[in-house]
Each structure stands twice: as structure tokens, then as C-alpha cells.
Amino acid sequence: MLPPIPVLADYGISPTNGFLPEVLPLARLPDPYYNKWEAVAANLQALILSKRLRGVVDRLPMLSTIGLEHDAEWRRAYSLLSFMAHGYIWSGDSPSDRLPPAIAVPLLKISQHLEVPPVATYAAVCLWNFKPLFMDEDIDNLENLASLNTFTGSIDESWFYLVSVAMEARGAPTIALMLTAIAAARENDAATVTRCLGSFAERVDDLTTLLQRMHESCDPTIFYNRIRPFLAGSKNMADAGLPHGVIYEDGTGTETYRQYSGGSNAQSSLIQFFDVVLGIEHRPTGEKRGRTDGSEREGHAPAPRHNFIMEMRRYMPGPHARFLGDVQAVANIRDFVESNRTNRPLCIAYDACLSMLRSLRDKHIAIVTRYIVVPSREVRARSRSRSPEVARRKVNLATASRQPQGIAYDARGSALAKQESDKRNNLKGTGGTALISFLKQARDETGEPAVEDWTRRFMSRQIRTEGQGDFFAGKEEGAGLVKEEVEVAGLAGTWTIDDDVGGICNY
Numbered sequence: 318m319l320p321p322i323p324v325l326a327d328y329g330i331s332p333t334n335g336f337l338p339e340v341l342p343l344a345r346l347p348d349p350y351y352n353k354w355e356a357v358a359a360n361l362q363a364l365i366l367s368k369r370l371r372g373v374v375d376r377l378p379m380l381s382t383i384g385l386e387h388d389a390e391w392r393r394a395y396s397l398l399s400f401m402a403h404g405y406i407w408s409g410d411s412p413s414d415r416l417p418p419a420i421a422v423p424l425l426k427i428s429q430h431l432e433v434p435p436v437a438t439y440a441a442v443c444l445w446n447f448k449p450l451f452m453d454e455d456i457d458n459l460e461n462l463a464s465l466n467t468f469t470g471s472i473d474e475s476w477f478y479l480v481s482v483a484m485e486a487r488g489a490p491t492i493a494l495m496l497t498a499i500a501a502a503r504e505n506d507a508a509t510v511t512r513c514l515g516s517f518a519e520r521v522d523d524l525t526t527l528l529q530r531m532h533e534s535c536d537p538t539i540f541y542n543r544i545r546p547f548l549a550g551s552k553n554m555a556d557a558g559l560p561h562g563v564i565y566e567d568g569t570g571t572e573t574y575r576q577y578s579g580g581s582n583a584q585s586s587l588i589q590f591f592d593v594v595l596g597i598e599h600r601p602t603g604e605k606r607g608r609t610d611g612s613e614r615e616g617h618a619p620a621p622r623h624n625f626i627m628e629m630r631r632y633m634p635g636p637h638a639r640f641l642g643d644v645q646a647v648a649n650i651r652d653f654v655e656s657n658r659t660n661r662p663l664c665i666a667y668d669a670c671l672s673m674l675r676s677l678r679d680k681h682i683a684i685v686t687r688y689i690v691v692p693s694r695e696v697r698a699r700s701r702s703r704s705p706e707v708a709r710r711k712v713n714l715a716t717a718s719r720q721p722q723g724i725a726y727d728a729r730g731s732a733l734a735k736q737e738s739d740k741r742n743n744l745k746g747t748g749g750t751a752l753i754s755f756l757k758q759a760r761d762e763t764g765e766p767a768v769e770d771w772t773r774r775f776m777s778r779q780i781r782t783e784g785q786g787d788f789f790a791g792k793e794e795g796a797g798l799v800k801e802e803v804e805v806a807g808l809a810g811t812w813t814i815d816d817d818v819g820g821i822c823n824y
């Protein structure tokens with residue numbers, strides 16, 4: 318017996334809005350009991366700027382969740398409290414490793430209810446944090462969207478969230494579409510599968526167009542220095558000033574440190590849905606290809622292997638993560654295409670889907686280079702020319718990569734420096750994994766299932782231009798420095814910056 322094809326309503330997924338809620342996010346909690354939360358959120362930027370947020374939050378009463386009724390209210394409360402929590406932790410000159418009970422206790426309860434971690438996840442800042450400007454216009458149109466909460470009040474921050482919202486909305490119809498394709502493949506109806514795949518490929522191409530609009534209104538320097546630090550989690554954050562994580566105070570005095578990843582678009586269920594439904598597999602970073610033992614047929618979902626992408630499922634709303642698991646158990650498109658290799662329209666349509674998704678990942682790599690890799694280098698270069706006092710004045714995620722780790726050590730100090738660096742590296746989760754290598758691997762894995770010879774060749778070609786490295790890079794070795802490995806916090810992960818990072822066009 319084949320497992321049943323998942324029904325969207327069972328997972329709170331909307332046929333029109335996808336992983337965005339069917340009932341639009343509330344701009345305010347209706348019960349006046351929560352006015353104090355709303356007041357803090359409404360003044361968040363001013364309170365952060367004046368460094369008065371912590372004082373105000375410390376004086377907040379501890380509110381109960383009893384006044385929250387509908388799902389939309391729970392989601393609004395979660396979004397409000399996670400903005401307050403991250404603002405509280407990251408707004409001072411150095412981070413706070415304690416969250417007071419007024420935030421911690423309700424946030425823990427609400428997160429449990431919604432099956433999300435008690436941090437600013439992608440759901441808190443994107444999925445449940447937008448409003449349409451005009452109710453009669455679509456939400457897949459960036460010109461019709463506004464963010465409800467932000468840390469900075471900047472258009473850059475709103476735009477950063479809204480590009481994702483528009484992508485989620487534009488991609489939403491693909492969910493039902495691909496479930497139809499799965500049902501059609503069960504019926505051996507190749508024409509329907511081909512039609513679904515064709516529409517799917519076009520939608521993914523639309524998403525790439527939307528993704529590239531990030532550059533229009535989100536400035537990389539503002540993103541790197543002002544926005545990203547507030548999205549930081551509490552895991553692997555020793556260099557940003559949180560060596561142990563954060564205590565969520567509940568008044569008992571028995572709390573222990575908790576560690577969570579920060580908010581990242583890697584927590585989008587939509588992109589993972591694409592992978593699952595097309596039969597794309599992501600291996601742990603660095604692991605080479607070598608599958609196809611035939612055990613992964615419909616109804617025999619492969620045991621999820623540990624890797625960063627799988628880890629991100631724990632940061633999705635529980636029902637969405639369960640949906641991905643259940644779709645994985647019925648995903649049959651790849652097998653169907655492989656067993657119909659003589660059906661060229663079908664094969665071409667399938668390869669087009671892979672190609673479009675691969676291209677989306679390609680453009681994303683260019684974005685990560687421009688928004689994270691390049692600014693992190695600029696910050697490092699600046700910090701080298703500054704006095705240590707100036708460089709260390711503020712401690713957060715933006716300043717963290719100013720303190721290179723596992724770093725350039727000279728022959729005399731090498732033993733000690735290496736020991737220190739090993740100790741630090743052991744503390745890292747994703748730390749030690751090169752950011753761009755990870756993203757490139759995910760991109761290349763996207764093309765692997767291609768069936769047509771030409772597409773396979775096209776997608777596996779390596780574009781590599783010699784001489785991309787820093788011309789003066791070798792100089793440091795000459796000066797007695799052995800190795801330079803720099804870590805940078807991505808969004809949810811901590812990564813090393815690859816040696817082979819080139820410009821933004823050479824991937």
C-alpha cells in the first residue's frame with residue numbers, strides 16, 4: 318500500500334498562500350491586555366537607538382497567554398516577542414546572555430504551542446510578519462508589501478524580509494501543482510506530469526527574478542552591519558559575546574543556558590519542498606556523490622541524514638517540517654522520469670525544473686558573496702588598521718569577524734595558537750565548513766538527477782577562472798605567517814570564508 322498523498326489542510330498550508338498563512342498576519346493583537354507588548358514593538362527602533370529597550374523590558378509585567386485565541390493571534394505574539402527578545406539580547410554594547418521572565422516565559426509557551434523554537438526564525442520575521450498595502454492586490458507583488466516589525470526601521474530590513482515573502486507567495490501554487498504531479502505519476506499519466514513540471518519550472522524562474530531584486534533596496538553594508546547582527550542566534554556565538562548561549566529566565570533559578578541558530582532563509586520550507594519533490598538529495602557538506610542503491614523508492618523515504626539543510630527543518634513551524642517528511646515518503650517524480658527515459662518532453666520538462674532551481678541557487682551564491690563575504694573582508698581590513706580599543710568597543714555579530722580565529726600565527730607562537738584555535742573550532746557547529754563551498758555543493762547537487770545528456774553536461778560544467786585570489790595573499794606567508802582561516806557567521810550558521818571565493822560572477 319502506498320502512503321497517502323499529503324493534504325495541505327492537515328499541515329496548515331494554504332492552497333493560495335503556501336507556507337504563508339491563509340489568514341493574513343495581524344498588525345495588532347486585538348486584546349488590549351497585550352497593549353504593553355504592542356507598545357514596545359511599535360517603539361522598538363527608538364528604544365534600541367536610545368539604548369532604553371532593556372530597561373523598559375525589565376519593567377514589563379509577565380503577561381499570560383490566556384488572551385490569545387486564534388492561530389493568527391499566537392503567531393502575532395510569537396513574532397512580537399521574538400523581535401523583543403533579539404532586540405534585548407543584541408541591542409547593547411555587548412549582548413545580554415539572559416532574557417528576563419517577562420519575555421522568556423510567554424515566548425517559551427507560545428513557541429511550544431506553535432511548534433517553533435523560541436527565537437526569531439524565518440517564520441517570525443518573514444512568514445508571519447507582513448501586510449499587503451492594498452487588500453485587493455496580490456501578495457506576490459513586492460510593490461504591495463510592507464513588514465510589520467523591524468529592528469531598524471530601515472527600508473533595507475523590510476526589503477530583505479519582503480523579497481522572501483513575495484517569493485513564498487509566488488511559489489505557493491507549486492505545492493498543490495506538484496502533489497498533482499505525484500498523483501499523476503502514480504496513475505502513469507505522463508502528460509499531466511509533464512504539464513505540471515513545465516509550469517513548475519516557470520514559477521521557479523519567477524522566484525529567481527524576485528530574488529535578484531534584493532539588490533534594489535537592501536544595501537549590503539547596512540545588511541551586514543546593522544540588520545544581520547539582530548538576527549543572530551545564540552549558538553557558536555562566543556566571538557560575538559555569547560560564549561554559553563542565553564538563559565531564558567523563568568524565576569526558578571534552575572534554568573540552564575540554551576543555544577539556538579539565528580534566523581535564516583535556509584529555514585524556508587518552500588525551497589526544501591522543491592528539493593524533496595524533485596528527488597534532489599543534499600549530502601553532508603564535503604561528502605561526494607555515490608548513491609543509487611535502489612532502496613529509495615516511493616514509500617521508502619531515506620533516513621534523513623544529518624546536515625545543515627536537514628538541521629534547518631527544526632526551525633520551521635512543526636506542521637511544515639512534518640509536511641516535508643511526508644512528501645518525501647511519496648515523492649516519485651524522479652523515479653517516474655528515470656523509468657520513462659524515452660519520453661523526451663517529460664525528461665526535458667524535468668531537467669528544466671532542475672536547471673531553474675540550480676540557477677536560483679547560483680544567483681543566491683552571488684548574493685551571499687555580495688552581502689556577507691565581501692563586507693566581512695572589508696570589516697577585517699578596516700579592523701587591521703584600527704587600534705584594538707576602537708575595534709573592540711562594540712561586541713556583536715558584525716564585529717565578531719574582526720577577530721580572526723584559527724588565524725595567522727607565527728612560527729614561535731604556533732603551538733599555543735593552534736591549540737587555542739582547535740579548542741575554538743571544536744565549539745563550532747557549522748563552523749569549519751566553508752560557506753561558499755556549502756552553497757556550491759547544494760547548487761551542484763541540484764543538477765545531479767538530470768536525465769538528458771546535454772543537461773547533465775551543462776549543469777556539471779565547472780566555470781573556473783584562474784587568478785581570482787588576492788594578488789598579495791602569498792605575502793603573509795613570506796612574513797612568517799602560516800595560515801589564515803577566517804570564520805564568519807552566516808545567518809543560521811557559522812562558516813569559514815573559502816580561499817577560493819572569487820568575484821560575484823565566477824561560480
Ligand code: HEM
Pocket residue numbers: 477480481484528531535540580581582583584585588589626678681684685688689752756759760806807808809810811
Ligand atoms: C541578502 C540576502 C541573503 C543573504 C545574505 C543570505 C545568506 C545566506 C547564508 C549565509 C546561508 C547559509 C546558511 C546560514 O548561515 O544561514 C544561506 C542559505 C540559504 N538561503 Fe539565503 N540569503 C539571502 C537571501 C535568501 C532568500 C531571499 C532566499 C529565498 C527564500 C534564500 C534561501 C536560502 C536557502 C534555501 C539556503 C540553504 C542553502 C540552499 O538550500 O542552497 N536566501 N543564505
